[in-house]
Amino acid sequence: MPLQQPGTVQMANQKTHPPKKPLYVNIISKSLSGIIGIAAIAALIFAIYLFLTPGFIEVNEDAIIQFNHIHFGAGAILAGVLLVMVARGIWLFKNWARTVLLFGLIIFIIYNFVIIVFAISSSIFAGEAVVPLAAILQVIGRGLLYFLSYAIIPAGLIFALMKIDQYYEESSKQREFIDDAIRYILLGTALSCIIIVLLIFIFTMTEAWQSVAEIGLDTMLLGTIWRPGSIIGTDQAQFGLLPMIFGSILSTFGAILIGVPLSVGTAILLAEVAPRAVREAVRPAVELLAGIPSVVYGLFGMVVLAPLIRNIDVPRNTGFGLLNASVILAVMIIPTVTNIAEDAIRAVPREYKEGSLALGGTHWQTIVKVILPAARSGIIAAIILGIGRALGETMAMIMVIGNSIAMPNPLTNNPLTLFLNTARTLTGNIAVEINYAAGAHRSALFFTGVLLFLMIMVVNSSARFFMRSRKVDE
């Protein structure tokens, strides 16, 4: 006969028998259940009252969904039914009811906390200057007291419920159901990104459609005049985006010209040439460049670079323009390009380098003739990602590029003075005018956004292609 202690071996799908409940547990649970039951009855009575007196609820005319007394009544009935179920669950010591109750209490406390925080900071900061320290402490003290008065009972309940959780039971079928439900909820959150992408697509396309229909793709993509207000003499507003397309492309080109050699050189330094101490100092510095907000770059360009560029003696040189923008963009893309190029250089197998050195090549010969060609696809991917970053930059651009709506052209006979001219980028176009645009103008700005989105998606896909082809090579 198998030796088994009675009552200690449980099979997974048997109903578990919780230990006998002490008196205080029974008191807490039954009274809690009773209170919730009374609240449920109150909700149902309130629902009946709402149905009988429609004037109780004011209809908010400009909300997108208008709630009236029927909606509120139905909501009250739903709340009542839910409360009845929870009450019964607590009475029968079901774990799901306990979880729902805990959740509700936590939300209640958080909600009150947020309201109190808003109220406290409003009274401290809303005046002309911050009130003196004594008043601040008084306000905070009063707010905390207020919060405590709302929170102490729920907090006590939460504490009690957590302490007696061993007396609550759930069947394994319920556990499996929750497991499956959570699996699908998490799938939903995983899909959130692609849903956002689709939403972006749908909303920007629908807003942009009006401009495509009214103004036409060819006018917008090839027209050289952008004048959303009516021109003197004619009533026609013009929406030619070509100057902005040129502005984006030229500033990105300048940024690549200045930034890529700098970044690739730094990447070679970090990966091959520098000793460890220098590496540990330079890499955080380059990462810091990535963290500087773009407005600070723009501010720097306005205050420091513009006077410097103004020193170049060319008529109509304001210091703002494509050169300023190119330098700022070059500095902004240094972290991106350096990081990925360094990874690419490090990913070259050691045998390549060791073989080259064994054959008598110097370190520099190895770098130039063996390592860099092997890392070529990764470096190209880095450059393309830098292009994507430069195309998408907005705030720094509108602060330093001058925002003129004419086609950029050289200021003198020297074609290089093209870069001393002011221009406007696609991103700047959107940012500067979106707040007050209306109708076809606004639709044209959304079209600019769609154009930008497509350009950057193309850039990013080609970068991904190059990064993947690097992996195939190895």
Place this chain on the structure above:
Amino acid sequence: MTVEVESRIAQAKTQNSLKRQKRLQTLGYILVWSCGILAVAFVLWIIGYVLLQGIPLINLEFLTTRPAGGVSGEGGMSTTIVTTLYLVILTILIATPLGVGAAVYLVEYAGDASRENKFVAFLIKAARSGVEILAGVPSIIFGLFGFALFVSYLKLGFSLLSASLSGAALVLPTIIRTSEEALLTVPRSYREGSLSLGATKWHTVFNVVLPSALPGIVTGIVLSVGRIIAETAIFWVTLGGSYQLPKSILNSGRSMALHVYMLASETRAFDKAMATASILIVTIILLNLTINIFSRKLTAKVTGKKS
């Protein structure tokens, strides 16, 4: 050997001679070092200039008076600090459950699902490519999206809510990526041990895997906080520019970065703009330091366990 071949060999010998190559190498090294030095110089120049110009202006009065508008940018920046805080907290509250949930699904549940069901496998592929696409979208497009959906269509207006929802969309890929990496570093033995003790999969994930992955997830959240503080374009079109303190999440406000932009473009108060910018930079440097210290402790923990 013919004269041509001999001269060719002699030419090759001088071309590839060690002396020449060594000279080229020194030149190459100088080039590469100057690139690195130039990059670091830019960092120091930009940060140093802004800090030097801005920090003298920062005093308690500047931090605690509210901005008063006007051509010379009177007032301080008190409400912008509070608005930035509100914005950060609200955005993180929205983005973290979505992001961590997505990462948990993609790491824990996506493996076995692909064997079950073709439709679910397709959804998982769509989800992963969605994260990659979203990571590459420039911030002004998020601003446009927020403007079209939250400000106009849902009639939320320029408010903290529409700004936070757009900001959450912006940082979601960052949180998902870092959380995924964090979850992947949790050893399989943790999961297997918990499952063999009879816990359900969700219980394992919530009570065993997530706490172990918490440092990495927190790193991702701190990275997102830095991104939100530095972002301007997206909040320019969804938050509006009011310098009042928002009294509820449906009110407009102004974040610190937005304040820098508006001071620089609408007023002549470049000194105040520099001051606000220095506070921004100091905040971001502190956040970067926190991330570095945290991730160093994290790798020490991981390698410590392995050794």
